[in-house]
Amino acid sequence: MIKKTINKLLNIGFDDEFGNDLNQKHVVNFSYMMFCASCLLMLVVFSFRQMSSVAIFSLIGLLIGIVGLRYNYIGHFSRAQLLMPILKISQVSILSLFYFGTESGFHWFFVNVIAYSFVVFRADQRFIKCWVVGISIALFLLCELLNTRGMYLTTFDQSVVIIFVFFALSFNFAMVINLVMSRLKSVNTHLRTLAERDELTGLSNRRKVLADAVNIFADSVINRESCVFSIVDLDHFKKINDTFGHEAGDLVLSKVSTTMASVIRPQDEIGRYGGEEFIVIMPNTTLKEAEVVMEHMRQSVEDLLIETEHGIVIPVTISIGLASIAPTVSRYEEILAQADRGLYAAKRNGRNRLSVQSDYQT
Known part of the structure; x- marks a missing residue:
């Protein structure tokens, strides 16, 4: 007082x-x-x-x-x-x-x-x-x-x-x-x-979320805990920008970011990876648990009603790639690359879905 x-x-x-x-x-x-x-x-x-x-x-x-x-x-x-x-x-x-x-x-x-x-x-x-x-x-x-x-x-x-x-x-x-x-x-x-936050979305920026990835990855390896990395990408975002304009694209990014941040758990980290891509890091989490969280996120984004100031409703969906730490993984970049392959698999299979990469592939 x-x-x-x-x-x-x-x-x-x-x-x-x-x-x-x-x-x-x-x-x-x-x-x-x-x-x-x-x-x-x-x-x-x-x-x-x-x-x-x-x-x-x-x-x-x-x-x-x-x-x-x-x-x-x-x-x-x-x-x-x-x-x-x-x-x-x-x-x-x-x-x-x-x-x-x-x-x-x-x-x-x-x-x-x-x-x-x-x-x-x-x-x-x-x-x-x-x-x-x-x-x-x-x-x-x-x-x-x-x-x-x-x-x-x-x-x-x-x-x-x-x-x-x-x-x-x-x-x-x-x-x-x-x-x-x-x-x-x-x-x-x-x-x-200011240095660690993305101005548009309010989430951690690329530098901050990758720094978190390094720390969480190291802690998971040392403590022998499971950990899941996920890469999320907005579907057809370029088409949204081209059709409705960049202001509408910014609105979509802001609304989707707020929704994604609201559905993850308190211990999870989320940040903007670049453009319309995001990273979610889930420490002490199994793949099955991560699937539940990320499926909830996918459904929440799909249910969003994003309306521009001109009254235009913009449908939005996301594709998600998931990967967990494997015994053969020695660097966090490898687990991110694995999650990225899962993301492209989700894109190839029709978008608006998640794809799990459970085994590390060379």
């Missing part, structure tokens, strides 16, 4: 899960949440202490921080992006020089502003980044050189603030690093999915 709430807050105003600048947007939202939380904390503490000037200053900061979050929510990211360092620089400068004093160590929050600049501003915003970093460094050095004492903090308060600054900086850096790393993991997972 907490994680979902945090993710929802971080994604305020953003719909694209894999946008190029999503990492920067997350950091901006997080920075505003931290800024508003710190303003709210100071508002409560200094209101309780009846220090109205600091409380009013904190309230103004809180309201402007909410405006920044509002900018993000309505899609004005560039405004929110730039407003944050201005807010933070103003807050840290005023509190360090006029309220808390430099002995409190509050000016070390300029480090947050510098880190924010390097993470949030893009390469084409180098000018803004340099100005923000330069101003932050200059003000930090100014605070170090002036060495002023605060009017609103006792010696004990200053010690507490130093501890607070340390933990706040540590938490901020930890969260920013976590956001960046989580974003990288998310993008890598998304890219891997």
Whole structure:
């Protein structure tokens, strides 16, 4: 529940899960949440202490921080992006020089502003980044050189603030690093999915399904388990393209793929081999069991009612070749070749059927 709430807050105003600048947007939202939380904390503490000037200053900061979050929510990211360092620089400068004093160590929050600049501003915003970093460094050095004492903090308060600054900086850096790393993991997972999925059918593409074939074949040989490979081909697919057009052909491929994926078992793997051909890999399965599954698939495809946007119904059938691992088979390519011969046998015998190759032939 907490994680979902945090993710929802971080994604305020953003719909694209894999946008190029999503990492920067997350950091901006997080920075505003931290800024508003710190303003709210100071508002409560200094209101309780009846220090109205600091409380009013904190309230103004809180309201402007909410405006920044509002900018993000309505899609004005560039405004929110730039407003944050201005807010933070103003807050840290005023509190360090006029309220808390430099002995409190509050000016070390300029480090947050510098880190924010390097993470949030893009390469084409180098000018803004340099100005923000330069101003932050200059003000930090100014605070170090002036060495002023605060009017609103006792010696004990200053010690507490130093501890607070340390933990706040540590938490901020930890969260920013976590956001960046989580974003990288998310993008890598998304890219891997794009690299392994066929865009049209949503199934594994040729590279992925063949990689699965290698792994399943090796596991079956090592564990001495039965395994069945199947090649599926749409009947007269070229005629469908020529008669109804390529858009109708794409529709047929999409619908048939969805149907085939829905009838195989959870442990089975299916992928697009190329064109209108598909591979189904069934680990720990006998030929008889595989025949039942694939016959169900053949019948399900035959029963499909595929209708184009013009109301044309396209009849579709598939032919299937099956082959199981034999003791003489040493490579998965051999079992695939055997299943391919079964497919051509099904084609020769009239299509819309399956053909089993039970013995390896040289």
